[in-house]
Amino acid sequence: MSQTEPRRLSLLNVCKTLTSLKQIHANLVKLGLETDLFIAGKLLHHCAISLSDSLDYACRLFRYTPNPDVFMHNTLIRGLAESDRPENSVLKFIQMRRNSFSSPDSFSFAFILKAAANLRSMRAGIQLHCQALVHGLDTHLFVGTTLISMYGECGSVASARKVFDEMREPNAVAWNAVVTACFRGVDLKGGRKMFDLMPVRNLTSWNVMLAGYTKAGELELARETFLEMPMKDDVSWSTMIVGFAHNGYFEEAFGLFRELQREGMRPNETSLTGVLSACAQAGALEFGKILHGFIEKSGLSWIVSVNNALLDTYSKCGNVHMARLVFEQILKERNIVSWTSMMAGLAMHGHGEEAIELFHEMEEFGIRPDGITFILLLYACSHAGLVEQGCEFFYKMRAMYNIEPSIEHYGCMVDLYGRAGQLQKAYEFVFQMPIPRTAIIWRTLLGACSIHGDVKLAEYVTERLSELDPNNSGDHVLLSNAYAVAGKWKDVASVRRLMTDQRMTKTPGWSIIEVDKIIHTFMAGAKQDKITEEAYKKLKEIILRLRVEGGYVPEIGSVFHDIEEEEKEDSVSVHSEKLAVAFGIARLCNGSTIRIVKNLRVCRDCHAVMKLISQIYKVEIVVRDRSRFHSFKDGYCSCRDYW
DNA sequence: ATAGGGTTAG
Structure with missing residues (x-):
């Protein structure tokens, strides 16, 4: 190896995208160094493990290496185990057993067991457990620890604990694995007990507890633990932020993120995506913009996942243009999530055809769609009334793409036919x-x-x-x-x-609108306060004007109510989105768009009212309902009255 | 140990 080699290889450590890795690879080929097993191994490791979305390249690299050694085999097995098709990892392992002179070592088993864990395949797990035994590696500390995780993932807390109990000298990692296994099996008490029994706790032990509690929705316990921790790292913070975001506590997620910054810590990839996901769900456009600014300033805008989360936030906050812009900016680094998110954004805004176009563009780009892509495609078709196209995609996903439809795809198909009125089909x-x-x-x-x-x-x-x-x-x-x-x-x-x-309570519908940085929530039939009174008063005035100038006649069909006509009409006019829009008309200055987020789907009558308001009051109204966006302008809605 | 895209409905 020449003098320059270590330096050239150390370049790998700073290369963060596949594009720059390819440049280094090209240089190595030029120097005829790519067959050197040490160098090839380094390169493979970098694109199979360190870089995301570079697995295909890693596989090609592997194929073009004449006699890969155990390290290279293990590296690829490891990368594949963490991919979305862990079965390929198992295939690689089998291939290594058959064709290669190298026999598996403890690393091989640790990685391949991870694949079994990700596949949730107890069968594969047990078979590998036996093989490890044959090789005398089942009691190896690392292999044993992965066995615990595997059994935990496969839902067998008992087997996990058995492996643990038979371990000679479990270290902290093994302890953490068994606690994790308990939580996976929803044995919170057992997890806590093991945690209390631990002879030595490290930071990960604490983080495992946080993750266990937040996943179980036990946010109070998580918070207690968080406060009790002797030390916190960015994983602790990320876990909490993501935990709150996933459980619908958006304000808490925002609060934690701000607190993290106040403590002088740098938000990482995970806490950023977590807080952005909270923004997306809450429809918090303004905070999303602030985060965008922060991402640009702090030089984190090269991270694909952050851009994906940002793109998603913009489209779920009603701003497809900004979503598109972010999407354009990551042209070269786009991965399947970027494409699918953009498709979702377009579909949600009623641009079904564009979503389909984007799908074809993605294919031309050489990116293989996965199951989720097809969910979005079918969603796009069903919400745009494209029944035939939807059927075609449903057929093709198995025939052409070899993706087995899951329950979600069947759900989309029922919706596709049903929404279009083809109830028989x-x-x-x-x-x-x-x-x-x-x-x-x-x-x-x-x-x-x-x-x-x-x-x-x-x-x-x-x-x-x-x-x-x-x-x-x-x-x-x-x-x-x-x-x-x-x-x-x-x-x-x-x-x-x-x-x-039967004392069944209907989930109350609510709508929120932001005026002067304050978020107001309206609920039909909730107790009256000054704000609601103001909204009711304005709404009355609006409805009157709609009747006179727009010939508005209330539609009562889709409303849950009974008996008297007048009462029916009353109950229609108090739907929360009407109150929110009335409040917006009263408070927002002319020319600004009225943005509303609703937890349920918008009803026919409210939809008709919104259209009329947009025409008579010359305002744009954007409503995000439970599933999609409605943009009202000049008496029309972007959904073309199909939703 | 943490993360980004996901069918229906109130």
Whole structure:
């Protein structure tokens, strides 16, 4: 090896993207050094482990190395084990056993067991356990620890504990693994007990507790533990932020992020994506922009995952243009998540065709779609009314892309037919699907019945649902909406009576609007305060003007209510999104867009009102409902009245 | 030990 080699290889440590790695690789080839096993191993390690989304390149590198050694085998097995297709890792392991002169060492087993863990395959795990035994490696500390994790991931806390108990001298890592295994098996008490028994705790032990508690939704316990910790690192902070964000506590996630910065720590990739995900879910555009600025300033904008989260935040906050801009900026480094997120953004905003176009562009880019990409594609089709295209994609995903449809894909198909009013087809589809029908499948069908007023089917579906998921108030609301659309008010009333008799409470709808940096929440039928009163007053005035100038007649069909006409109309006019928009009209200055986030889907009447308001008051209104965006302008909505 | 894209519904 010449003098320059160590220096050239040390370049690898600073190369952060595949593009720069390729340059180094090209240089090595030019010097004829790429067959040197040490150098090839280093290179492989860098793109299989250190860089994300470079596995394909790693596989090619491996293929072009004449006689790869154990290290290279292990490295590729390791990289594949962490990929989205861990089965390839197992294949590589088998290939190594068959074709190679090198026999597996403790590293091989540690990595391949990780693949079994990621596959949640107890069968593969047990077989590998046996093989490790044959090689006398099952009692090896590292292998034993991975065995514990594997059994934990596969859901067998008992096996995990057995391996642990038989360990001669478990170190802190082994202890941590067994605590993690307990939490995976939702044995919180057991996890806590092992934690208390630990002879030596390191920072990871504490972080394991945080992760265990937040995943179980025990945020109070997590917070207690967090405060109790003798030391915190960025993983501790990230775990807390992500934990709160995932459990819907957005304000808490924001608060922790600010606190982290106050303590003088640098947010890392994970805490940033976590806090951005909170922004996306909450629709907090302004905070998202601040974070964008921070990312640019602190030189973190090269990180793909951060850009993906940012892109997602912009589109979920209603700003597809900014999402697109971020997407354009990462042109070379885009991965499957970037493409899928952008497709999701377009689909949510009603640009189904563009989402499909983007899919084809992605293919030209040489990126293979995965199962999630197809969920988004089908979502795009169903929400744009593109029934035939949706069917075609559903067929192609298996035939051309070798991706087995999962329950989510079947759900999309039911929705595709149902939303378009093809209830017969939807029903047949549900019957011929080859995997067990879940409550969500039936609920999707029920949703379609409620849109189109198919009472008979709705009744049948409700029966199926009562077997699978009884006492779900939402399902009864859907049934009653189906009756209402069909004008069967007596049946509406009887469903409602049933609900009150059984003390079922309907999830309250809420809408939020930000005015002067303050977020106001409106709820139908909530207790009155000054703000709500103001909103009601303005709404009355608006409705009157809509009647006179826009010929507005309330639509009562899709509303859950009964008996008197006047009362029906009343209940329509108090939907939370109407209050929010009225408040926006009252408080926001002319020319600014009214942005509303709602937790449920928008009803027909509110939709009609929004269109009229946008026309008569000359304002743009953007509503994000539970699933998508509606942009109202000049009396039209971006969803083309299909949602 | 932590992370980014995900079917339905109230």
